[in-house]
Amino acid sequence: MTGLKLFRLIVWGAVAVAGGLFLGLSGLMPGQQRGQPAITSAGIAAIGGPFKLTSHNGEPFDNARLAGKPYLAFFGFTHCPDICPTTLFELTELMTELGAATDRFNVIFITVDPERDTQELLAGYMTSFDERIVALRGTQEETDAVVKAFAAFARKVPLEGGQYTMDHTAGVYLMDAEGKFAGMLDMHEPRKTRLQKLRRLAGGNT
Amino acid sequence: MAACAGLAMLAAPSAAHDYKIGSIRVIHPWSRATPPVVPVAGGYLRLINLGEEPDRLLAVSSEIAEKVELHESTVTDGIARMRPLPGGLTINAGETVELKLGQAHIMFIKPIRPLKEGERFEATLLFEKAGSLMIEFMVQGMGAQPAGKSGHEGHGAPPQ
Numbered sequence: 018m019t020g021l022k023l024f025r026l027i028v029w030g031a032v033a034v035a036g037g038l039f040l041g042l043s044g045l046m047p048g049q050q051r052g053q054p055a056i057t058s059a060g061i062a063a064i065g066g067p068f069k070l071t072s073h074n075g076e077p078f079d080n081a082r083l084a085g086k087p088y089l090a091f092f093g094f095t096h097c098p099d100i101c102p103t104t105l106f107e108l109t110e111l112m113t114e115l116g117a118a119t120d121r122f123n124v125i126f127i128t129v130d131p132e133r134d135t136q137e138l139l140a141g142y143m144t145s146f147d148e149r150i151v152a153l154r155g156t157q158e159e160t161d162a163v164v165k166a167f168a169a170f171a172r173k174v175p176l177e178g179g180q181y182t183m184d185h186t187a188g189v190y191l192m193d194a195e196g197k198f199a200g201m202l203d204m205h206e207p208r209k210t211r212l213q214k215l216r217r218l219a220g221g222n223t
Numbered sequence: 224m225a226a227c228a229g230l231a232m233l234a235a236p237s238a239a240h241d242y243k244i245g246s247i248r249v250i251h252p253w254s255r256a257t258p259p260v261v262p263v264a265g266g267y268l269r270l271i272n273l274g275e276e277p278d279r280l281l282a283v284s285s286e287i288a289e290k291v292e293l294h295e296s297t298v299t300d301g302i303a304r305m306r307p308l309p310g311g312l313t314i315n316a317g318e319t320v321e322l323k324l325g326q327a328h329i330m331f332i333k334p335i336r337p338l339k340e341g342e343r344f345e346a347t348l349l350f351e352k353a354g355s356l357m358i359e360f361m362v363q364g365m366g367a368q369p370a371g372k373s374g375h376e377g378h379g380a381p382p383q
Contacts, residue, residue: 095261097303170301187301
């Protein structure tokens with residue numbers, strides 16, 4: 018009798034633990050969905066979490082550096098002939114046009130290809146764009162973590178001859194002063210719309 | 224002095240920047256200025272097949288880069304992708320094919336030097352039927368769009 022009771026207790030205990038573990042895990046899962054930002058109950062995407070990277074000038078750069086100011090984040094790589102340089106160039110032009118309002122937000126370019134995008138390469142590459150844009154790279158682990166934090170998409174695609182290319186999120190993330198996701202900037206939308214979005218993000222009447 | 228004269232001659236622009244071989248017309252090959260350190264550069268142009276049969280752009284070669292490939296960029300569901308076009312690019316009879324920003328393009332891999340606005344460089348296009356054709360790419364500004372885009376392309380704007 019006592020033996021059977023004990024056995025039942027153990028079995029039900031195990032079920033409870035497994036069930037609890039399952040519920041607990043499933044609660045932690047949303048960040049794992051690729052490409053789809055997790056939506057919280059408030060309807061605000063939980064993206065832009067903590068990250069730790071290094072700037073193209075070699076300085077450590079984490080999310081704390083961006084605190085208190087809105088920012089733009091773009092994921093790309095330098096072995097990208099048009100979308101990446103075009104986006105960085107257009108951001109440069111938008112920043113020039115916005116004038117003083119530009120100083121009210123930060124702009125970061127995160128490489129999804131840390132293997133080929135060395136700090137030296139990024140430093141040379143960034144001389145062509147607005148000097149306020151900071152290029153960031155990390156180890157593969159740090160890169161994976163920041164991609165996940167933004168629910169961004171980045172995937173290495175092997176090509177012939179041992180080469181590879183990267184698939185990556187094309188749009189630019191708009192993050193508000195509290196570090197919350199505030200929308201995306203699409204380089205295909207009219208320039209006027211992009212300027213409006215940036216002015217709204219920067220705040221003020223400029 | 225002689226070298227200067229030579230350079231001046233090289234720099235003289237040809238009146239209409241387009242080419243023809245067989246049934247294929249090649250219009251305005253251009254590239255964009257690159258950052259000082261850059262692993263790749265794009266090449267863009269328009270191809271018109273005036274003939275009765277399809278032709279294919281098989282390959283491009285140029286001394287400006289270690290390697291030249293045909294690629295295609297797409298943005299689908301917010302994801303940017305780029306893939307080689309190993310079979311080349313077909314231009315059907317009577318059709319126009321554009322190699323342009325964000326779509327099919329020529330990829331200059333490891334350019335031997337940065338490309339500067341205003342310069343030109345040579346390349347050879349190899350077509351399946353029309354054969355090979357030497358052309359010059361014009362290097363435009365980094366934010367450049369194809370010449371004439373604002374004037375008469377796309378949205379039904381009347382030609383100037």
